[in-house]
Amino acid sequence: MVAPTIDREITxxxxxxIEKHGKNYDALIPILSEINHVYGYIPGKAxxxxxxxxxxxxxxxxxSEGQLYSLASFYDMLSTKxxxxxVIKFCENAPCHVVGGKAVWxxxxxxxxxxxxxxxxxxxxxxVTTSCLGLCxxxxxxxxxxDMYGNVTPEQIPDILGRYE
Amino acid sequence: xxxxxxxILVSNxxxxxxxxxxxxxxxxxxxxxxYNLQDEVDVSxxxxxxxxxxxxxxxxxxxxTVYGPVKAADARYLVEEQLYKGRVVTSLLAPPKQLTGQIGxxxxxxxxxxxxxxxxxxxxxRIDPDNIEEFIAANGYEALGKxxxxxxxxxxxxxxxxxxxxxxxxxxxxxxRKWRFVRAAKSKEKYIVCNxxxxxPGTFKDRIVLEGDPHLIIEAMAIAGYAxxxxxxxxxxxxxxxxxFRRLEKAILQAKEFGFxxxxxxxxxxxxxxxxxxxxxxxxxxxxxxxxxxxxxxxGEPRSRPPYPVTNGLWNKPxxxxxxxxxxxxxxxxxxxAEWYRxxxxxxxxxxxxxxxxxxxxxxxxxxxxxxxxxxEVINIYAKGMKPxxxxxxxxxxxxSGSVIPAALQDTPMDFESFRKxxxxxxxxxxxxxxxxxxxVDLVKVLLQFFRFESCGKCTPCRVGSQRAYEIVERISQxxxxxxxxxxxxxxxxxxxxxxxxxxxxxxxxxxxxMLKYFRTEVEAHIRLRVCPxxxxxxxxxxxxxx
Numbered sequence: 001m002v003a004p005t006i007d008r009e010i011t012x013x014x015x016x017x018i019e020k021h022g023k024n025y026d027a028l029i030p031i032l033s034e035i036n037h038v039y040g041y042i043p044g045k046a047x048x049x050x051x052x053x054x055x056x057x058x059x060x061x062x063x064s065e066g067q068l069y070s071l072a073s074f075y076d077m078l079s080t081k082x083x084x085x086x087v088i089k090f091c092e093n094a095p096c097h098v099v100g101g102k103a104v105w106x107x108x109x110x111x112x113x114x115x116x117x118x119x120x121x122x123x124x125x126x127x128v129t130t131s132c133l134g135l136c137x138x139x140x141x142x143x144x145x146x147d148m149y150g151n152v153t154p155e156q157i158p159d160i161l162g163r164y165e
Numbered sequence: 166x167x168x169x170x171x172x173i174l175v176s177n178x179x180x181x182x183x184x185x186x187x188x189x190x191x192x193x194x195x196x197x198x199x200y201n202l203q204d205e206v207d208v209s210x211x212x213x214x215x216x217x218x219x220x221x222x223x224x225x226x227x228x229x230t231v232y233g234p235v236k237a238a239d240a241r242y243l244v245e246e247q248l249y250k251g252r253v254v255t256s257l258l259a260p261p262k263q264l265t266g267q268i269g270x271x272x273x274x275x276x277x278x279x280x281x282x283x284x285x286x287x288x289x290x291r292i293d294p295d296n297i298e299e300f301i302a303a304n305g306y307e308a309l310g311k312x313x314x315x316x317x318x319x320x321x322x323x324x325x326x327x328x329x330x331x332x333x334x335x336x337x338x339x340x341x342r343k344w345r346f347v348r349a350a351k352s353k354e355k356y357i358v359c360n361x362x363x364x365x366p367g368t369f370k371d372r373i374v375l376e377g378d379p380h381l382i383i384e385a386m387a388i389a390g391y392a393x394x395x396x397x398x399x400x401x402x403x404x405x406x407x408x409x410f411r412r413l414e415k416a417i418l419q420a421k422e423f424g425f426x427x428x429x430x431x432x433x434x435x436x437x438x439x440x441x442x443x444x445x446x447x448x449x450x451x452x453x454x455x456x457x458x459x460x461x462x463x464x465g466e467p468r469s470r471p472p473y474p475v476t477n478g479l480w481n482k483p484x485x486x487x488x489x490x491x492x493x494x495x496x497x498x499x500x501x502x503a504e505w506y507r508x509x510x511x512x513x514x515x516x517x518x519x520x521x522x523x524x525x526x527x528x529x530x531x532x533x534x535x536x537x538x539x540x541x542e543v544i545n546i547y548a549k550g551m552k553p554x555x556x557x558x559x560x561x562x563x564x565x566s567g568s569v570i571p572a573a574l575q576d577t578p579m580d581f582e583s584f585r586k587x588x589x590x591x592x593x594x595x596x597x598x599x600x601x602x603x604x605x606v607d608l609v610k611v612l613l614q615f616f617r618f619e620s621c622g623k624c625t626p627c628r629v630g631s632q633r634a635y636e637i638v639e640r641i642s643q644x645x646x647x648x649x650x651x652x653x654x655x656x657x658x659x660x661x662x663x664x665x666x667x668x669x670x671x672x673x674x675x676x677x678x679x680m681l682k683y684f685r686t687e688v689e690a691h692i693r694l695r696v697c698p699x700x701x702x703x704x705x706x707x708x709x710x711x712x
Contacts, residue, residue, distance in 0.1 A: 028462035029445050033404065074464040074621075076446030077404045093366035094561060095523050095597050097611045131448055131619060133405050134369035136521060136595070137529035138180055146407070148179050 007045060013038050014049045023054060023061065032071060032078055040087070041079040042072050076130065084119045084126035086164050088112075089143040092129040096139035100153070104140045105129075107154035111161065125161075170205040171248055174224040174293075176233075177210040178376065179408060181221040185237050186210075189221055192240030199241070200249045209293045212377040218528075219259045233259035282509055284517050285493040286533045289377025294412050297419040300380040306425050308496035309384050312391055313431045316499075321392040322348060325495065327503035329515040334360060334451075334488035335563055335593045336668070337514075337581040343485065346475035347393045350483035355395035357386050358460070358479060358486045361402040361409070362444050362451040365563060366615060367595030370519040371489035373531050375402070375409035378493075379416035383439060385492035387426065388499065390437040393485055398439040401456050404446050413441045448619035452667050453486045455621065466623040467667035490519055490594075510536030514580035518591075522548045524598035525555045537583070540575040544598060555600035559683075561608070561676075563592005569605070569679035590675065604701035605684040606691055609676045610638045616673040627670030630661040634677060641688065644695040644704030651681060651688065 017034035021027035028050075035046050047065045055063045072078040090105055112120060114127040135141045138150025142160075149160055173193060177186045190208055197203045211224070219233030225247055235243065235257055246254045292299040300306070312321055326341025347355060359382055363371040375382065386398040402410050417439055420426040428436045447465045449455045454468035457479050478484020494516060498506045507515045514536040523529040526548035534547070540560055544551065551557060557572045568589035570577075577587045584591045599608065613635040622628045634657050640646045658674035665671045680688060690696050695704055 025462035026442065026460055029459065030443065033443065033445050070464060074447065078445050093615055094608060094611050095367040098524055098597065098599050098603055131615060132364060132366035134363060134372050135179065136367045136369055136523045139523065148183055150180060150183065
């Protein structure tokens with residue numbers, strides 16, 4: 001039986017990531033990051049595939065799926081659940097908070113009708129809070145995919161989201 | 166390098182890119198082609214750090230005319246007037262910088278704040294970070310050459326030790342002593358690790374160095390490699406810093422091409438290589454042993470110590486871990502000498518400190534000033550004063566594990582020793598300036614939310630303590646707190662300080678202590694009167710029964 005397309009694709013994605021980052025332990029997180037970048041999250045199959053391709057007792061490389069999952073669940077930039085087409089990360093730390101962050105956060109939640117960590121039913125948006133992004137001189141800050149928005153006010157939210165329609 | 170008549174520098178930090186810097190560069194090149202100037206004028210990029218309100222910024226050399234903010238649509242007019250007709254475009258000029266500060270008689274440069282002393286940020290914002298030649302032209306790799314050809318490893322460490330440089334990651338450990346420990350450790354393999362996992366809320370000084378002057382860190386790590394007997398270095402950079410990551414990778418390639426990395430550097434038998442490793446989002450990985458775990462492909466959970474990384478670090482080998490800012494001080498110290506370095510700052514804390522200033526002030530951004538200046542000076546001179554209508558209530562230093570400093574302490578000199586004496590901490594160099602509209606309970610709630618979220622969960626005092634402390638402060642902010650809970654809060658704080666495994670847990674309780682030490686009346690108002698004096702907290706009407 002021929003494997004479904006998605007499986008073959010995952011095999012290729014994992015293979016490419018391993019070629020780029022190597023087969024040692026220090027490559028594990030970069031490999032997972034790469035997979036996360038392709039799919040927006042790490043599909044369960046991918047853990048299986050990474051183990052399959054990396055586990056190599058003869059060369060003292062021991063990799064289990066549980067170990068890979070524990071990495072994915074630990075690091076904030078890796079997701080084990082599917083996310084929306086666009087991910088909004090809102091900085092919830094003190095520097096953004098004292099310059100009006102809460103009002104922006106409330107506006108975001110209301111506009112999208114989402115709570116922290118949720119995805120819209122049409123899978124377009126995922127809304128999450130994040131820790132400091134290091135852009136504190138232009139707070140409040142939010143990140144949509146790789147686009148940074150600084151000095152955000154609640155009034156700008158419709159316009160900013162409109163750019164992704 | 167080909168000789169050009171003029172050069173146009175365009176700021177391309179993330180803020181500028183957001184405001185259209187890339188389109189601007191495109192249009193400038195197009196306009197130059199229109200006037201057939203493409204062979205006479207170069208367009209290059211800089212990471213500007215000091216004009217955050219007029220981005221994107223354009224500087225035209227040799228006249229050094231500063232324009233800003235410049236829109237993509239202005240490109241053609243700018244080229245026509247300034248470079249074709251030779252006239253300054255007054256309508257686009259950046260507003261002149263206000264000259265206010267007079268501390269001592271430090272030398273000043275164009276574009277600097279008058280009292281700033283730039284050692285770490287000497288080049289950031291003044292050179293094209295993607296071009297190694299500009300770095301070399303500004304004395305780059307000079308210190309490495311000097312070290313490799315004229316000095317012994319112990320001679321290097323002597324100078325670092327004598328300079329009095331202290332670690333700039335927050336703890337202030339003497340850098341020379343750390344280097345000495347790694348040098349003394351016996352092992353064939355040793356590692357130099359640069360801690361660029363800058364995640365303390367409010368801190369982005371390292372990003373400015375990495376984005377603006379990546380070769381500086383490469384040079385410093387190579388020097389450390391020579392002094393300590395290591396041939397391999399890692400830069401662990403947080404995953405969120407994409408631009409800095411790309412610039413570092415490019416800088417490393419260039420350094421290899423030019424022979425500053427690789428085999429037989431400067432014709433000696435010294436070999437050194439650097440890898441850049443991106444994190445994946447975890448505050449705790451800024452803790453050095455968690456960082457090592459993460460580099461080894463594990464969850465970033467801090468190790469128990471001893472043994473310390475200086476003997477048992479990466480892959481269980483002796484490892485030097487230094488913060489970006491600490492390393493950035495190394496080449497200038499070796500170029501100018503320890504005495505020169507000690508002429509800045511205070512006797513117990515020599516050198517400069519890079520601060521990020523933000524909050525309810527007129528200027529937010531990065532400054533580099535001698536150690537020992539006061540908070541009042543920072544606010545009035547560098548931050549250009551509080552925002553209209555704002556008065557200082559408190560400042561929060563060093564991200565979340567820093568202290569909450571009440572206005573009454575604003576004349577304490579900011580150096581490691583004076584702060585220690587005053588019972589507060591300098592932290593990693595963030596200064597969050599808050600005005601009278603900030604509620605201390607609300608602020609501490611946000612800080613604790615951060616810790617409860619970022620606690621790695623390995624040890625119970627931190628995992629449970631940060632959660633319980635958050636719950637109590639949240640109840641107080643809702644008007645549901647009870648007075649005896651303030652004692653519980655101090656109990657939790659004490660247990661976290663005493664029993665947590667790593668520095669994160671041990672310092673996470675600092676904001677609680679500062680809150681109760683300096684702002685107890687305000688906290689009690691939430692409980693006794695069920696009033697938030699600043700009107701920030703949303704108090705619920707009825708007291709809920711606490712089960």
